[in-house]
Amino acid sequence: MCIFRFKLNLRFLCFICRPTYEQKYRSYVGQNNIKPNIMAPKKICVIGSGNWGTVIAKIVGTTSLNLPSEFDPTINMWVFEEIVDGEKLSHIINTRHENVKYLKGIQLPEKVVAVTDVIEASAGADILIFVLPHQFVRGVCEKLKGHVKPDCVAVTLIKGFEVAEGGGILLISTVISSILNIRTAVLMGANIANEVALEHYCEATIGCSDYQLGQSLKSVFETSYFRIVVVEDVLTVEVCGALKNVVATAAGFSDGLGYGDNTKAAVIRLGLMEMIRFCELFYPGSKLQTFFESCGIADLITTCYGGRNRKVAEAFARTGRPLDVLEKEILNGQLLQGPPTAAEVNHMLKAKNMEDQFPLFTAVHKICIGEQQVGDLLVCLKNHPEHK
Ligand SMILES: NC(=O)c1ccc[n+]([C@@H]2O[C@H](COP(=O)([O-])OP(=O)(O)OC[C@H]3O[C@@H](n4cnc5c(N)ncnc54)[C@H](O)[C@@H]3O)[C@@H](O)[C@H]2O)c1
Numbered sequence: 013m014c015i016f017r018f019k020l021n022l023r024f025l026c027f028i029c030r031p032t033y034e035q036k037y038r039s040y041v042g043q044n045n046i047k048p049n050i051m052a053p054k055k056i057c058v059i060g061s062g063n064w065g066t067v068i069a070k071i072v073g074t075t076s077l078n079l080p081s082e083f084d085p086t087i088n089m090w091v092f093e094e095i096v097d098g099e100k101l102s103h104i105i106n107t108r109h110e111n112v113k114y115l116k117g118i119q120l121p122e123k124v125v126a127v128t129d130v131i132e133a134s135a136g137a138d139i140l141i142f143v144l145p146h147q148f149v150r151g152v153c154e155k156l157k158g159h160v161k162p163d164c165v166a167v168t169l170i171k172g173f174e175v176a177e178g179g180g181i182l183l184i185s186t187v188i189s190s191i192l193n194i195r196t197a198v199l200m201g202a203n204i205a206n207e208v209a210l211e212h213y214c215e216a217t218i219g220c221s222d223y224q225l226g227q228s229l230k231s232v233f234e235t236s237y238f239r240i241v242v243v244e245d246v247l248t249v250e251v252c253g254a255l256k257n258v259v260a261t262a263a264g265f266s267d268g269l270g271y272g273d274n275t276k277a278a279v280i281r282l283g284l285m286e287m288i289r290f291c292e293l294f295y296p297g298s299k300l301q302t303f304f305e306s307c308g309i310a311d312l313i314t315t316c317y318g319g320r321n322r323k324v325a326e327a328f329a330r331t332g333r334p335l336d337v338l339e340k341e342i343l344n345g346q347l348l349q350g351p352p353t354a355a356e357v358n359h360m361l362k363a364k365n366m367e368d369q370f371p372l373f374t375a376v377h378k379i380c381i382g383e384q385q386v387g388d389l390l391v392c393l394k395n396h397p398e399h400k
């Protein structure tokens with residue numbers, strides 16, 4: 013009994029006196045005789061602090077804590093500054109360690125530091141994690157141009173495209189790597205941010221053409237509840253992430269029109285067929301196998317049931333009120349990626365005279381911009397070329 017008590021007290025004492033992260037890091041460096049300028053720990057910067065951005069900062073703030081020899085003790089998170097209840101969001105994050113606007117109720121590791129100047133946030137970074145709404149990525153990259161280390165690696169978690177001159181579209185990874193002249197990998201998956209924040213089990217896919225680099229990146233993101241598979245088929249991973257938001261918008265329309273799970277399953281199936289065809293046509297070499305990773309079918313399912321695009325599209329179909337008004341009312345500053353992505357996809361399909369080969373993608377865009385009625389979605393499903 014006495015020994016048991018002694019052990020308990022000892023445990024309690026150890027818990028109270030446990031070293032801080034900084035102390036652990038310094039002691040590790042000391043014991044292993046690591047000279048910082050010879051084996052400098054890698055610096056990670058998260059560019060974005062929305063709903064998913066904040067969750068990712070929490071994850072890398074934890075994984076890097078467990079690998080003190082490999083990572084710098086601080087993770088900078090770039091915050092697009094705003095005032096929340098009279099206080100700067102960056103100040104709230106740095107004092108309360110909570111992003112009260114975009115991820116309420118979730119505690120962030122103290123090593124995650126909010127920085128409002130993107131150049132300062134990313135100074136000296138070895139790994140730049142891009143996770144912001146796709147509308148803003150070019151502007152942020154233009155600011156960073158000339159300020160990132162040449163051997164820095166980017167990972168984009170952003171779902172969407174950019175319209176290119178001449179009728180085409182660009183992948184977000186291409187925008188990042190061409191402006192900053194750095195290697196860019198992608199991470200996509202069935203990852204509704206609020207669920208990942210609660211550490212509910214889920215999976216993700218890293219697309220990286222360099223195996224070794226892919227494995228290193230996996231160690232940055234992977235936890236026991238966030239398991240990652242690395243594949244080399246980078247383009248398909250990224251395209252799946254972007255296109256699933258268009259299908260999710262259709263799923264929301266279907267829900268708002270009052271249809272049930274069978275109709276939604278048809279939306280998911282026909283949407284998936286269009287995603288596969290889109291990759292075959294525009295990204296030759298893309299592998300069907302990649303659609304069976306988390307970035308493919310799994311993300312399509314989760315987003316068509318639990319995502320923000322589905323939710324706002326449902327309200328739109330039910331009420332007939334404008335999408336942008338509903339987005340503001342329902343999402344409190346978070347942003348939809350489905351309607352702009354449908355417009356980007358349509359920009360290319362229209363230029364190539366291929367709208368009729370992708371009727372679901374086309375219908376979503378036309379409904380979003382008011383060229384078609386939401387009920388026309390059913391006409392599109394019933395007459396889809398997949399039935400011929
Ligand atoms: N939220 C999710 O569940 C989730 C999951 C996986 C992937 N994603 C993807 O991650 C990306 C980022 O999503 P999110 O959920 O972190 O963002 P979000 O939808 O929460 O977007 C809000 C963010 O945009 C910022 N912002 C607003 N105006 C800006 C401007 N002018 N310039 C720069 N930033 C501005 C806000 O400060 C805020 O940080 C998206 O492409 C999304 O599709 C999201």
Ligand SMILES: O=P(O)(O)OC[C@H](O)CO
Pocket residue numbers: 171201202203204205257260311314315318319320321322349
């Ligand atoms: O909430 P959505 O619709 O932006 O989707 C969130 C994620 O992309 C799901 O993986």
